Amino acid sequence: MNTHELELKTAYWDDPAARNAFKEFMMSIHGLDFSVWESAGFWDDAYTPFSYFHNGDVIASVCMYMLDAVIDGRPSKVTQISGVGTLPQFRRQGLNRRLTDIGLEWIEGKQVGVFLFADAPAIPFYEKCGFEALPDYAECIEVESTVSRGGAVKLDLDRPSHIDLIFDVAQRRAPISRKFGILNPKLVMFHALYLLRDFAFQIPELDCVIFCKRDGERLQIFDILSEEIPPFEQLYPYICDVHDRRVEFYFHTDQLELKSVRIKVLEGNNCYVLPPFPMKNVVFPFTCKA
Ligand SMILES: CC(C)(COP(=O)(O)OP(=O)(O)OC[C@H]1O[C@@H](n2cnc3c(N)ncnc32)[C@H](O)[C@@H]1OP(=O)(O)O)[C@@H](O)C(=O)NCCC(=O)NCCS
Structure with missing residues (x-):
């Protein structure tokens, strides 16, 4: 699909229609219902979406989650990529790769490392995007x-x-x-x-x-x-x-x-990082995984 027919939106959490479209998208792609988190008041602006919209619906999306980290004793920032998906009828047209590139450009200079946890079928996609496996322990x-x-x-x-x-x-x-x-x-x-x-x-x-x-x-x-x-x-x-x-x-x-x-x-966690990642032999805290 030509991206001219699509609307690119980011940082749209204060737009209720767009936010609802995102929640529906996450439900359809990942079966994940964000309502419990949202209604308890914990929706996090640090979770930044980059999404293509078509007729008001999200059809492809990537989120860059900016995390406050401590690495080797020093305060720092890292990014976790999460909420990744493209609706089946729009796959293999380069949409998610483009959103990932846009998101990565946005975080450049703001943080020191990018990581994600991949669903196994998406691993070839992340490898195409330049990510490398890092064991998780x-x-x-x-x-x-x-x-x-x-x-x-x-x-x-x-x-x-x-x-x-x-x-x-x-x-x-x-x-x-x-x-x-x-x-x-x-x-x-x-x-x-x-x-x-x-x-x-x-x-x-x-x-x-x-x-x-x-x-x-x-x-x-x-x-x-x-x-x-x-x-x-x-x-x-x-x-x-x-x-x-x-x-x-x-x-x-x-x-x-x-x-x-x-x-x-930890087998099967499919942790992937974008080189250069500032650490080797990382135990990623369970509660940092998005
Ligand atoms: C993984 C996913 C997000 C890819 O989205 P997409 O919009 O189809 O990806 P793109 O078209 O931008 O693909 C970019 C590159 O990765 C390749 N690629 C994408 N999916 C692939 C797959 N399943 N197997 C092999 N290569 C794949 C593309 O061929 C393309 O390669 P190229 O640059 O050489 O042409 C999509 O398949 C999806 O939503 N899957 C289900 C949800 C999911 O697994 N999300 C990730 C959870 S961690």
Whole structure:
């Protein structure tokens, strides 16, 4: 299709018709309903769309999500590409490549690294756009059987007061890692309201919220929101179970004062970066993934 017949729009979140068209597009391409995030008030202007419109509908789109990062202890910005798609009848006409180029031009000079997590069928597309695979990892430790001291409160994401409580800590949180941490509270809220909705716990004594899930002998920890990240030894008694044998962390654990940390490659995450990316061997924080 000739792009003259299309309207290119960006930064249109304050245009209700265009924003609704985007939400419908995301529902049709990815089956993702943004309403829960939006109605809770966490829609993020840092998530910047570049979209082709045809008769009021989004037919191809890319979002550049500007993230506040800490890399090797220094404040920085990185971009995650997300919300990528072209309606089936408009594919293979160069539309998404063009939008990606426009988006990449827009972020130039504003940030230090671009990354994304690809659905497997889209990998050839990203390779054509110049992206390269970068392995994604988790960090793991073995643990001894320990009896919980109690004191962790399960949060209920249907309760506005619990949503407020998480957002409050998310806004004043310390980066989970000084190696690679991300500080976008509204993105954390996306995870809290969707994938991690059943796995949020408050530890009032430590003024912290932890997202974690138990799966047999494995405890998965997705994020810890706190003004000061507590050492793991202090945190673990609140959330442990006698059956735990292994704990997996979906972020760098440099602040948890752990010993004997192993690295586990996360297969199938399909992380891609645009060279040059400022880091190798990155554990991308779970709650930074959009
Ligand atoms: C992946 C997707 C966004 C590509 O959009 P598109 O508008 O068709 O892409 P373009 O036409 O701009 O393609 C750019 C290049 O990638 C190639 N390409 C696109 N899709 C491809 C595919 N599935 N396999 C191989 N090559 C592909 C094109 O041939 C073109 O190559 P060229 O520059 O040599 O001509 C689209 O197929 C889509 O929406 N897929 C479903 C949703 C999805 O997977 N989104 C990504 C989630 S991470």
